[in-house]
Amino acid sequence: MASETDERQVAKLIEGELGWEELRNDVLPDPKDDQRFEVTRRLLEERVDWDNPILVPLNDHLYAVGAEQGRIVKCDCGHEFCSLEENWKHHARVRVREDEEEHREIYPQYQTPHPDWDFQLREWFCPGCFAQLDVDAVPAGYPVRQGFEPDVDTFYEEWLGEPAPDRR
Amino acid sequence: MSIENTKVGEEKLAVTEKLTNGGEIGWNGQTLQSMLEDTERLTEETGHYRGLESLELKEEDRFEYERLYSRLRGALVSARETALHVSASPIVREIGELCFQIYTPEGDSIAVSTGIIVHVHTGSLAIKWMIEQDYEHDRGIEPGDVFCNNDNDLGNVHTTDVHTIVPIFHDGELVAWADGVTHEADIGGASQGHTSIVHTSRFEDGIYATCEKIGENDELYQDWKVRGERSTRTPMYWDLDEKCRLAGCHMIREAVHEIIDDVGAEMFKQFTREAVEEGRRTMESRVQERLFPGTYRSTSFAALPLEEEGWKPEQQTDTMHHLPVEMDINADGTMSLDMEGTSSQGDHSFNAAEGSMTGGLWVSLTQCLLHDGKVNDGSHYALDTHFPEGSLTNPDDPQLSFHAPWGTIMPAFQSVWENVSQAFFARGFREEVVTGYSETSDSVQGGGTLMESMAQMIPDEVGDYFPVSPFDLSCQGLGASAVRDGLDYGYAMWNPESDMGDIEEWELTQWGTQYLSRQIKTDSAGHGKYRGGSGWEGVLTVMGAEDCTLYKAAQPDVTFSKAGMSGGYPGSTKYAVRAHDTDLADRAREGEPYPTGDTPPGSFEEHIEGDVTRTHRGNYFPKEYDNHDLMHFQMGGGPGWGDPLERPLAKVVADVEEEIYSPGTVESVYGVVGEFDEKNREFELDEAATDEAREEIRERRREESRTFEEFYEDERERVKDGDVAHQVAEMYVDAFDISEAFETEFHEFWDLDGSGF
Numbered sequence: 001m002a003s004e005t006d007e008r009q010v011a012k013l014i015e016g017e018l019g020w021e022e023l024r025n026d027v028l029p030d031p032k033d034d035q036r037f038e039v040t041r042r043l044l045e046e047r048v049d050w051d052n053p054i055l056v057p058l059n060d061h062l063y064a065v066g067a068e069q070g071r072i073v074k075c076d077c078g079h080e081f082c083s084l085e086e087n088w089k090h091h092a093r094v095r096v097r098e099d100e101e102e103h104r105e106i107y108p109q110y111q112t113p114h115p116d117w118d119f120q121l122r123e124w125f126c127p128g129c130f131a132q133l134d135v136d137a138v139p140a141g142y143p144v145r146q147g148f149e150p151d152v153d154t155f156y157e158e159w160l161g162e163p164a165p166d167r168r
Numbered sequence: 169m170s171i172e173n174t175k176v177g178e179e180k181l182a183v184t185e186k187l188t189n190g191g192e193i194g195w196n197g198q199t200l201q202s203m204l205e206d207t208e209r210l211t212e213e214t215g216h217y218r219g220l221e222s223l224e225l226k227e228e229d230r231f232e233y234e235r236l237y238s239r240l241r242g243a244l245v246s247a248r249e250t251a252l253h254v255s256a257s258p259i260v261r262e263i264g265e266l267c268f269q270i271y272t273p274e275g276d277s278i279a280v281s282t283g284i285i286v287h288v289h290t291g292s293l294a295i296k297w298m299i300e301q302d303y304e305h306d307r308g309i310e311p312g313d314v315f316c317n318n319d320n321d322l323g324n325v326h327t328t329d330v331h332t333i334v335p336i337f338h339d340g341e342l343v344a345w346a347d348g349v350t351h352e353a354d355i356g357g358a359s360q361g362h363t364s365i366v367h368t369s370r371f372e373d374g375i376y377a378t379c380e381k382i383g384e385n386d387e388l389y390q391d392w393k394v395r396g397e398r399s400t401r402t403p404m405y406w407d408l409d410e411k412c413r414l415a416g417c418h419m420i421r422e423a424v425h426e427i428i429d430d431v432g433a434e435m436f437k438q439f440t441r442e443a444v445e446e447g448r449r450t451m452e453s454r455v456q457e458r459l460f461p462g463t464y465r466s467t468s469f470a471a472l473p474l475e476e477e478g479w480k481p482e483q484q485t486d487t488m489h490h491l492p493v494e495m496d497i498n499a500d501g502t503m504s505l506d507m508e509g510t511s512s513q514g515d516h517s518f519n520a521a522e523g524s525m526t527g528g529l530w531v532s533l534t535q536c537l538l539h540d541g542k543v544n545d546g547s548h549y550a551l552d553t554h555f556p557e558g559s560l561t562n563p564d565d566p567q568l569s570f571h572a573p574w575g576t577i578m579p580a581f582q583s584v585w586e587n588v589s590q591a592f593f594a595r596g597f598r599e600e601v602v603t604g605y606s607e608t609s610d611s612v613q614g615g616g617t618l619m620e621s622m623a624q625m626i627p628d629e630v631g632d633y634f635p636v637s638p639f640d641l642s643c644q645g646l647g648a649s650a651v652r653d654g655l656d657y658g659y660a661m662w663n664p665e666s667d668m669g670d671i672e673e674w675e676l677t678q679w680g681t682q683y684l685s686r687q688i689k690t691d692s693a694g695h696g697k698y699r700g701g702s703g704w705e706g707v708l709t710v711m712g713a714e715d716c717t718l719y720k721a722a723q724p725d726v727t728f729s730k731a732g733m734s735g736g737y738p739g740s741t742k743y744a745v746r747a748h749d750t751d752l753a754d755r756a757r758e759g760e761p762y763p764t765g766d767t768p769p770g771s772f773e774e775h776i777e778g779d780v781t782r783t784h785r786g787n788y789f790p791k792e793y794d795n796h797d798l799m800h801f802q803m804g805g806g807p808g809w810g811d812p813l814e815r816p817l818a819k820v821v822a823d824v825e826e827e828i829y830s831p832g833t834v835e836s837v838y839g840v841v842g843e844f845d846e847k848n849r850e851f852e853l854d855e856a857a858t859d860e861a862r863e864e865i866r867e868r869r870r871e872e873s874r875t876f877e878e879f880y881e882d883e884r885e886r887v888k889d890g891d892v893a894h895q896v897a898e899m900y901v902d903a904f905d906i907s908e909a910f911e912t913e914f915h916e917f918w919d920l921d922g923s924g925f
Contacts, residue, residue, distance in 0.1 A: 013599060016651055016652065016698065018599075018651060018652075023599060023652065027599050030539075030540060032457065032458065036596040036597060037595055037596040039596070041596070057594060057596075059733070060650075060735065060809075061734075061811075089876065090876045091876060093875060094874060094879045095873040096879065105836050106695065107691065107833075108691050108740070108768055109768075109770065110743035112740070113726060113728060113741060114727070114784045116726075117486075117726050117896070118893040121728075121731065121737070124735075125869050125873050130866050130870055130873075131735070131811050132811040132812070132869070133735055135731040135736065137469075137727075137729070138469070139892065139893070139896040140886060140893070141887040141896065141918075141924075141925075142467070143913065143917035144917070147464065147465055147590065149464075150462040150594060151460075151461040151462040151463075151497075155461050159456055159461070159499075
């Protein structure tokens with residue numbers, strides 16, 4: 001049996017303000033709160049200034065949302081990237097750190113990739129708010145792969161037993 | 169004691185009588201082979217373990233079922249806790265690097281003890297191999313027999329993980345198998361240590377026991393004992409570890425006999441079947457409860473900079489391994505893990521057999537998804553894996569070296585953890601996110617001989633070999649979650665009970681080496697809104713030893729393995745420093761400072777005179793160390809989560825005061841500016857300057873970033889021209905050779921018609 005949903009606790013989880021004792025004693029152990037997804041989704045919707053229904057959170061800033069043009073990836077700042085089927089990184093801005101000097105802005109000497117190995121840190125930014133959305137650590141020439149393709153309808157219809165919020 | 173008057177003796181008589189009359193040792197007159205065939209067929213046909221669509225015992229007598237599970241698992245844990253005291257090796261006794269399992273007659277894991285639970289499925293592969301090889305009629309499987317396996321190609325993780333496997337009989341039938349595994353300090357081989365990076369082939373790996381019968385009547389064969397005594401560098405540990413494993417297996421056997429005496433053989437058999445099926449159902453329901461369906465992709469990389477270090481011509485090359493992971497979470501709660509495109513097997517010790525990879529899988533999933541202690545091979549039936557044949561993760565050449573597969577397993581599972589964490593986050597369980605971990609190196613290894621000058625201190629051991637294999641490496645930085653920072657210097661991917669142990673305990677066995685320090689490695693933690701756990705560093709010296717060689721394997725060193733998540737960075741890379749022909753003795757006499765670390769990098773040399781070697785790469789092969797020579801080593805930091813500019817200022821201030829980050833680093837990465845009083849470890853924040861610095865970082869993001877199209881065009885030209893480091897180009901070509909699918913994906917992405925690589 002899942003524990004009772006504690007909205008205050010979920011809000012604190014989202015804000016990163018839940019103390020270790022509460023996290024350890026109430027949140028980390030089984031059984032898990034079976035309303036967590038819906039409560040999280042609703043609290044996240046309250047935190048953004050736009051009205052599209054959130055279908056699934058992708059990371060700290062990005063959401064899969066329902067929109068007039070279909071399901072899209074949207075930043076909490078309001079910037080719309082692309083359809084959910086596409087790789088949002090193809091619509092982001094990117095800075096590549098490959099030279100040792102560029103790595104050294106982040107790490108001390110010797111604690112960076114060796115310059116002979118052409119290894120990159122690709123920093124992906126939102127073109128709207130310039131939040132750092134993701135970092136890839138890959139060798140030069142590596143394709144930009146799509147990290148997550150959520151199966152939204154299977155989740156809502158088969159696992160939760162109801163249509164997705166954009167189809168209700 | 170003669171075996172004739174024991175329970176095992178009774179079993180042996182029953183089996184002998186049965187075999188004499190043309191009987192078989194499987195259930196109801198079956199062979200083990202037919203039991204295995206039936207199990208595979210029924211499971212495949214019905215989707216339930218052995219076709220068990222209902223769990224009658226569990227449903228009708230739940231209390232009895234749970235009592236049996238607790239009793240059986242309790243027996244495994246008890247065997248582990250008791251048996252480890254039989255050992256003398258600190259790896260087993262101090263760190264608890266051992267585990268016990270119990271399997272069905274056809275080799276499906278029913279339950280696993282605490283400890284190195286990487287072995288959920290490994291013994292399963294070995295037992296099934298023995299059954300397929302018809303051991304029951306050829307080699308013979310009888311009560312009191314003892315088998316041993318450490319052959320990775322047939323079911324093991326790590327060549328120095330050694331399994332003792334004991335069949336358990338009742339009334340002439342084989343009712344279960346007990347399996348104990350310990351991590352050895354040394355099993356012989358071309359170089360010392362528990363994880364040699366020097367080997368290129370099986371012929372250098374030391375003792376291989378390939379599902380070998382090593383004893384009968386509960387006694388080990390004399391020739392096997394002699395082989396262990398003469399083939400390892402630490403025969404005492406080998407012998408006592410073996411006794412530890414055998415004692416544990418016999419404790420488990422006794423517990424099974426008691427259970428059967430109490431509830432009857434039929435109930436025990438029914439219980440074991442249902443326990444496996446319950447494991448399968450638990451896996452599927454947990455997936456549906458915690459994760460989000462869909463497709464997940466992540467790629468890790470593992471650099472192997474051996475061009476300068478390699479001893480053999482074939483290994484003198486710089487290599488980068490490609491470790492892509494695609495996971496599908498399906499509507500029915502099943503999962504698949506596909507590593508199509510993985511680099512090919514090679515002439516090095518980092519080859520990871522399929523058993524090694526499934527070991528990595530289970531030690532990962534038991535930490536993040538199945539942490540109720542009930543994991544078994546049922547979970548394995550709910551998961552489909554594809555480790556391409558001939559690749560680094562499923563070699564088809566058993567003559568390769570399998571001594572250091574963790575060098576492949578650990579980076580590969582960074583991607584698995586990322587994929588599962590992405591699914592946790594999507595589902596709202598952000599506290600379960602783990603962005604990854606620092607891989608467990610630098611593993612300092614080697615050995616030497618205690619010299620006469622130590623006779624007063626350790627008189628009985630002068631002239632004896634001492635191993636150097638501390639488990640410092642089991643305390644790395646854990647990656648951040650999506651709600652908090654990672655654990656500082658306290659995590660090992662392969663053992664959730666990670667413990668570095670007291671260094672004094674290790675020094676008792678590593679007589680000729682002494683630690684000068686252990687301290688936080690500043691600036692090793694991966695940056696982010698939630699930072700990764702910090703790493704640490706140490707310095708050791710050689711004292712009273714001769715013929716001492718030391719080496720270390722560091723990962724990641726010349727490249728990262730993988731980044732953090734949601735905007736977080738990876739922990740820093742590692743490097744190597746050592747000093748030979750030093751003035752340490754003079755410094756000790758004069759009371760002058762000596763190196764206690766290398767933070768900031770370069771400071772090591774300030775407190776020592778001698779021949780200092782410093783390399784950007786962290787790996788080096790065995791080097792001779794004389795007395796008062798120094799070795800520096802470091803444990804890494806975990807990756808971070810989220811945009812570093814969103815890290816609360818108070819946390820950054822604490823990071824500086826607690827030596828996690830240097831003031832220069834927090835200014836350039838987090839835009840946090842202030843005055844640091846190093847003596848009192850107080851960081852006074854300059855809020856105005858911080859606001860300005862953070863805005864400047866945001867502005868630089870605007871100015872220095874490009875659109876994806878601009879990036880794509882530049883990078884495409886580079887790929888088209890083949891303008892990347894040779895080791896990167898070779899990684900692509902090798903991956904294309906082994907995977908047409910990856911080659912197609914690569915060339916389609918860059919819109920290249922086979923040009924470039």
